[in-house]
Amino acid sequence: xxxxxxxxxxxxxxxxxxxxxxxxxxxxxxxxxxxxxxxxxxxxxxxxxxxxxxxxxxxxxxxxxxxxxxxxxxxxxxxxxxxxxxxxxxxxxxxxxxxxxxxxxxxxxxxxxxxxxxxxxxxxxxxxxxxxxxxxxxxxxxxxxxxxxxxxxxxxxxxxxxxxxxxxxxxxx
Amino acid sequence: xxxxxxxxxxxxxxxxxxxxxxxxxxxxxxxxxxxxxxxxxxxxxxxxxxxxxxxxxxxxxxxxxxxxxxxxxxxxxxxxxxxxxxxxxxxxxxxxxxxxxxxxxxxxxxxxxxxxxxxxxxxxxxxxxxxxxxxxxxxxxxxxxxxxxxxxxxxxxxxxxxxxxxxxxxxxxxxxxxxxxxxxxxxxxxxxxxxxxxxxxxxxxxxxxxxxxxxxxxxxxxxxxxxxxxxxxxxxxxxxxxxxxxxxxxxxxxxxxxxxxxxxxxxxxxxxxxxxxxxxxxxxxxxxxxxxxxxxxxxxxxxxxxxxxxxxxxxxxxxxxxxxxxxxxxxxxxxxxxxxxxxxxxxxxxxxxxxxxxxxxxxxxxxxxxxxxxxxxxxxxxxxxxxxxxxxxxxxxxxxxxxxxxxxxxxxxxxxxxxxxxxxxxxxxxxxxxxxxxxxxxxxxxxxxxxxxxxxxxxxxxxxxxxxxxxx
Numbered sequence: 001x002x003x004x005x006x007x008x009x010x011x012x013x014x015x016x017x018x019x020x021x022x023x024x025x026x027x028x029x030x031x032x033x034x035x036x037x038x039x040x041x042x043x044x045x046x047x048x049x050x051x052x053x054x055x056x057x058x059x060x061x062x063x064x065x066x067x068x069x070x071x072x073x074x075x076x077x078x079x080x081x082x083x084x085x086x087x088x089x090x091x092x093x094x095x096x097x098x099x100x101x102x103x104x105x106x107x108x109x110x111x112x113x114x115x116x117x118x119x120x121x122x123x124x125x126x127x128x129x130x131x132x133x134x135x136x137x138x139x140x141x142x143x144x145x146x147x148x149x150x151x152x153x154x155x156x157x158x159x160x161x162x163x164x165x166x167x168x169x170x171x172x173x
Numbered sequence: 174x175x176x177x178x179x180x181x182x183x184x185x186x187x188x189x190x191x192x193x194x195x196x197x198x199x200x201x202x203x204x205x206x207x208x209x210x211x212x213x214x215x216x217x218x219x220x221x222x223x224x225x226x227x228x229x230x231x232x233x234x235x236x237x238x239x240x241x242x243x244x245x246x247x248x249x250x251x252x253x254x255x256x257x258x259x260x261x262x263x264x265x266x267x268x269x270x271x272x273x274x275x276x277x278x279x280x281x282x283x284x285x286x287x288x289x290x291x292x293x294x295x296x297x298x299x300x301x302x303x304x305x306x307x308x309x310x311x312x313x314x315x316x317x318x319x320x321x322x323x324x325x326x327x328x329x330x331x332x333x334x335x336x337x338x339x340x341x342x343x344x345x346x347x348x349x350x351x352x353x354x355x356x357x358x359x360x361x362x363x364x365x366x367x368x369x370x371x372x373x374x375x376x377x378x379x380x381x382x383x384x385x386x387x388x389x390x391x392x393x394x395x396x397x398x399x400x401x402x403x404x405x406x407x408x409x410x411x412x413x414x415x416x417x418x419x420x421x422x423x424x425x426x427x428x429x430x431x432x433x434x435x436x437x438x439x440x441x442x443x444x445x446x447x448x449x450x451x452x453x454x455x456x457x458x459x460x461x462x463x464x465x466x467x468x469x470x471x472x473x474x475x476x477x478x479x480x481x482x483x484x485x486x487x488x489x490x491x492x493x494x495x496x497x498x499x500x501x502x503x504x505x506x507x508x509x510x511x512x513x514x515x516x517x518x519x520x521x522x523x524x525x526x527x528x529x530x531x532x533x534x535x536x537x538x539x540x541x542x543x544x545x546x547x548x549x550x551x552x553x554x555x556x557x558x559x560x561x562x563x564x565x566x567x568x569x570x571x572x573x574x575x576x577x578x579x580x581x582x583x584x585x586x587x588x589x590x591x592x593x594x595x596x597x598x599x600x601x602x603x604x605x606x607x608x609x610x611x612x613x614x615x616x617x618x619x620x621x622x623x624x625x626x627x628x629x630x631x632x633x634x635x636x637x638x639x640x641x642x643x644x645x
Contacts, residue, residue: 076282079591080567080598082620098620100568102284102496102591 045135046111046157047166053135054111054160056149062117064137065145067099067108070170072134072142075101081123081130084145088116092156096145099130108144112156118146253300254399254470262488270365272301275490280483283492287593290456290497291634294405295489296477299455301365304395304464305375308358311388316351316359318387319378321516321535323526327353330432332451335524336516337363337374343537344512345519347371348504352432352451360432360449360464362400364506399470403477403486404460404497406637411481412461417444427452429459429638439472440479448473455494457501457636496590499599502561502631508571509559509587509601517544518603520559557584558609561601561631562617564589566624568598569617575604576616576623583608586617592633599633600626 045055051071056063072078080100090096090110097108097119110116120143122129130142137143147153161169251272259266263279275298277283289295307316317324322335331353337346347367352360363371372394379390403412409424416423417436427433427450434447446466454460465473478486495505504510510519515537522545529535533542546552562569568591575584589600600617608615611630616623 077284082567098567100591102287102593103492105568105570 044162046160046162047169048109048111048160049169050109052109052111054147054157055137056157060154061149063112063114063147063149064143065096065108065111065147066137066141066143067130067134068166068170069134070166071106072131075099075106076103077101078127078130081127081144083119083121083124084116086116086119090114090116090147092153092159099127110145110147111160112147112149112153114147114150114153116145117148120144251301253298254397254465254467255298255300255401255474258471258474259298259488264488264490267491269491270301271368272365274298274301275488277490277492278488281487281489283490283496284593286487286489286493287496289487290405290489290493291458291594292406293484294403294407294411294460294481294486295456295493296474296486297402297404297455297489297494298399298474299402299462300399300470302400303363303365303368303371304398304400305361305363306354306359306393306395307361307390308355308393309389309391310357311382311390312357312359314387315379315382315390316361317529317535318382319536320349320351321525321529321538321541322351323528324351324353326526326528327351329353329355332430332432332453333524334521336510336521337371338516338536338541339512340536341540342513343515343541345506345510345514345516346374346512348506348510348521350451350453352449354449366507395464397467399465399467399473400462401465401470401474401477402454402456402460402462404454404456404458404489406459407481407485408458408460409639411477411486412450415476415480427639429453429640437473437476438480439469439476441472445469445473445476452639455501455503456497457503457632457634457638458497459637459639495588496593499588499590499601500592500594500632500634501636502601502633504559504601505588514603515541515544515555517541518555518557518559555606557603558606559587559601560584560604560609561599561629561633562586562589562615562626563629563633564598564600564617564619564624564626566598567619567622569600569602569619569624569626573600573602574618575602575626576618577608578615580616580623583615594634599629601631604628 045053047053047068051068052065053068054063054065078099078101082098084096088096091113092110094110095107096110096116099106099108122140123142123144129140132142134142250268253272253274256273259275264275265277266273267276277286281289286295313324316322319337320335321338322333327333332350334348335351336348338344339346347363347370350362354360375392379392382390413419413424415437417438429452432449432451435450436447437445439445446469449464451462452460454462463473478488498505504519504521516522516524525541529538530542530545533539543553544555546554548554569586569589571587571589573586573589574582575586577583584602584604586600586602589598592599609628611628613628615626615628617626
């Protein structure tokens with residue numbers, strides 16, 4: 001999603017105003033729910049500088065991947081999502097798909113190493129789902145892929161930002 | 174370091190190096206268009222999975238804005254007379270053709286703005302474009318030398334698209350709109366992104382023309398003038414309501430390709446100076462382009478916006494302008510046209526005046542006129558042609574290869590986006606002669622995968638120019 005970074009600037013100022021609201025409204029509430037239910041913060045949602053998120057399951061064996069609210073907003077109406085063929089072994093930073101709006105095309109990169117074992121087929125039929133709930137990992141949500149985490153993948157998580165750091169990061173952009 | 178943007182103008186396309194992009198965070202030049210060189214060498218793919226190849230292949234990054242050629246610091250960028258007005262309306266400013274220009278406004282997304290233009294009306298600031306006046310006894314002959322236009326056949330207050338041509342090769346220096354204002358007087362508009370090249374070209378061409386015994390030509394650039402494009406089905410109503418002399422028939426009888434000087438009622442109650450209003454535009458919709466002296470640019474724009482109200486007229490930026498012009502099948506210089514491409518190759522043979530096809534006498538005419546006739550009929554024909562494509566699945570962006578059934582490269586895409594109006598992916602590109610017929614099936618390679626595509630006539634969305642009432 002390096003490309004997204006480039007498309008963000010024109011809307012950054014507008015988004016800065018609304019981002020605090022959206023960021024607080026649900027990504028963080030979910031984050032809080034997780035930290036309450038689990039003793040370790042390792043399962044908490046993490047973000048990349050390229051605007052992907054990953055959230056691990058309680059057993060840390062799998063995780064959901066998607067693009068951030070901020071990125072979805074910056075891209076504008078998503079009209080096409082390219083999903084990976086599964087299973088697919090990936091290293092952190094490998095491209096696993098792409099998201100296209102009228103404005104731009106951006107790669108989606110895997111935040112961590114592992115094996116992509118499932119994709120959100122809904123996005124093929126209804127790409128706009130990604131605008132409605134880019135950080136929603138339910139069956140009706142806009143998540144992109146599910147990854148089986150490798151040992152290296154666990155380490156990759158350390159290099160990612162938590163919700164608060166990511167929020168700060170997007171505000172700087 | 175802010176000035177060291179990761180975007181540079183290379184061969185007419187914005188090229189962004191992704192690796193550099195990751196390293197330097199401030200590169201978010203909002204200009205979302207460019208070719209991303211992927212950081213393949215750093216992490217070679219470990220499987221042959223086609224999707225994985227994404228990582229190796231240059232991944233296209235479409236940015237709606239093109240013409241953009243700016244590598245300069247933001248402080249070097251110029252402002253149009255409407256700069257403050259853009260900020261006041263929530264314009265997201267980006268560097269473009271040497272200017273701070275709005276890519277979109279906070280009130281509408283790019284696609285919403287696109288739809289609004291086709292259903293209501295939009296106002297575009299195009300003051301970054303270069304407005305010229307050519308006059309004097311040599312002006313007719315001069316323009317006939319540097320363009321293939323039938324200047325002799327151009328009536329007063331009529332405009333036409335044309336191309337500035339390089340001597341000998343007939344390659345396109347820039348595309349331009351030429352309007353005749355009088356017997357020996359013309360109004361000419363050229364692209365902002367070509368400004369430096371064009372000005373040098375005009376200087377050199379004027380000197381050569383003079384040295385060759387040409388009569389006097391005066392050339393003036395309208396520096397700091399405003400140019401706004403009012404586009405969309407409500408344009409005529411909106412402009413009519415601010416005319417100082419609102420004769421009902423006045424605009425009805427101004428047809429596509431015609432122009433006239435019109436005074437506009439300003440909010441202060443005063444009348445503007447006579448403004449050159451030309452019916453036409455860059456969206457395929459009915460509309461007007463209005464050339465405004467520097468001191469009145471803001472007042473005229475405010476008069477249009479406020480009298481129309483935001484229910485009927487919205488400001489629109491470069492984002493919507495790009496998808497609208499693509500649906501209308503119009504070229505963007507630096508992408509769909511360049512110095513090495515002739516009008517025949519670019520499917521612009523229609524800009525060559527009828528009288529010029531026999532008389533010739535314009536730059537590159539020996540090459541261009543032979544191209545008009547196919548090889549089988551004794552001409553030279555062309556090797557490649559500009560065509561329109563509808564692409565299935567993923568949108569094809571600039572730089573994507575066009576391949577035949579066997580996977581052999583037969584062309585490449587020069588512009589492409591998902592069409593908001595059609596809900597299909599539209600694209601323009603150049604293809605080997607012979608594959609250019611409408612209905613031809615081929616493939617376009619996007620992220621390493623072949624996508625079905627079909628050659629399609631342009632415009633993709635029918636144009637709605639006002640050419641008078643349809644015959645009963």
